[in-house]
Amino acid sequence: MYRSRILIIDDDPLVRDVLSDIFSQSGSYQPEIACDGHEGLKKIRESDFDMVFTDLTMPGINGIDFMKTAFKINPTLAVVVITGHSSIENATNAMREGAKDFITKPFSVSTVTSTADRLIGERRLLKKTDIGDPRNSLIGRLNSELFKRLQEVRVLQSISTELDSLYRNEEIFQKVVDMVSRLLMVKEVSFGIIESGTFKARAAVGVRMQDIPIAGSLFEYIVSTGKHYLSTFGEISPHTGEPLTTQFFAMPFTINNKVYGIINLANKVDGTAFTDDEISLALTFAKRAAQRIENNALYEVFYNNLINTLKSLVNSIEARDSYTKQHSERVTAYALRIAEAMDLPAEDRDALGFGGYLHDIGKIGVRDTILLKTERLTPQERNEINLHPVIGENIVKPLRFFPKVREIILHHHEHFNGSGYPNGLAGTTIPVTARILAVADAYDAMTSSRPYRQARVHEHAAAELMRNANTQFDGEIVRAFLH
DSSP: OOOOEEEESSSOOOHHHHHHHHHHHHEEEEEEEESHHHHHHHHHHHHHHEEEEESSSSSSHHHHHEEEHHHHHHTTOOOEEESSSHHHHHHHHHHHHTOSSSEEESSSSHHHHHHHOOOOOOOOHHOOOOTTTTHHHHHHHHHHHHHHHHHHHHHHHHHHHHHTTOHHHHHHHHHHHHHHHTTTEEEEEEEHHHHHEEEEEEEEEOOOOOOOEEESHHHHHHHHHOOEEOOTSSOOOTTTBBSSSSOOEEEEEEEEEEEEEEEEEEETTTTOOHHHHHHHHHHHHHHHHHHHHHHHHHHHHHHHHHHHHHHHHHHHHHHHGGGGGTHHHHHHHHHHHHHHHHTOHHHHHHHHHHHHHHHGGGEEEEGGHHHHHHSOOOOHHHHTTTTTHHHHHHHTTTTOHHHHHHHHHHHHHHTSSSSSSSSSOOOOGHHHHHHHHHHHHHHHHHHHHBBTOOOHHHHHHHHHHHTTEEEEEEEEHHHHOOO
16 A cells, blocks of 8 residues: 655654654654755755645744745645644744645644644545546636635634634734735734714734824725725825725725724735735625624623622621621732732733732631631631632632632632642742732731731831741732832
8 A cells, every 4th residue: 555655844853753653653644854955955856745744943944945845846736734822823824935834833633644644635636637538627717716715714713713812903903904014915904983973093014003084084984884995096195095906905994893993904015906815705804803802892791890809808707797897809909019010911910900809718718707707717617718718719700701819719818839729829829910919918908907906117018028028928029019
């Protein structure tokens, strides 16, 4: 039985060996390896291969440049690129240069073998096509068109994956501009929302960010009809106010049958006009991105309603104890200042902004006789109040999209030396957000009046934090807070 010859090119010996083993064990393939693009090109010149699996990022010659040269040697070569980053840029660049498919690290055996089986099958089918027979020629063209559509579907799938990971519309605006500039290979892109009769720019590539009146511009047609607009040479460019020397393509972002925004494309890299296929692909992309923005708006409404509900629950807890009134609000403010001083990412700051308010939500399960007790707690009573992080985490557990908030609630009483509760975590195994909240919580507890004592002055609280740095508290966070 004929075994298809596959060339594996990767500078990582582990990846080469894994792929080689996968193909060797399948019994249908004969793998050969190359350590870099230069060695791969040498082997292609010397032998015929049915397929090549190549890394994109390699020393000497990268995967894209390798493909350009390889296709000059063998135009029918089937190339699959391997990348460690599942991004639209890598996918579109590789496919524009002729790659048949791409797989991302880490990959599964089934992904590798199914990709190879499919492409080898397509290759055999095309070899059977006799271009001298008009019917077979038609089949060949249809197969080529089908494969082109499959490539577009895969690119759009990759786009959807990236968009679905974004929850801030400002991030989406910039991502949309970056994606479409690569997708259609254009030098100038702008995106703006329609507000008060004005195109208000939110992101741009290759052009100046500016707000543009709708009236009297080609935007007026898009807003009134909800349709895209393809300009002709000589029309006035909304970007510059000068006559156009290249095509200008503008398309609406429609939400609830209303034009929410407009994205503009101009000045293709290769200087050609926009094809029907490119326009269709761009409109599909715009529709998908508009859906993501609409979903974010719905999510924001739901999120705000949920936050208000949970804050009301926290307020009801604090209303039980006049000494702790507004405690959660102060702790949140302290925690956010610490996060700012430590330059934590936005995701952690958002978690602290919400988790700070909710960190004591589990106290709803603690009896008033314990929560408001002025005398020293018994060991049994202490054990009961120590359960409030677990109770709180269970309350928010159904909200699966708040994992970092749950960490704060569950672990804000862990100690840096491992002596805290509920899980006895130590050091950096305690999430940094929980370590921050522990410092903020302790400071506010010391500087607030409690049923069993009066508030301490700042100097006393600061000295206590320093005395317990690197035992109860993370020393770095204590220093950041006091600074």
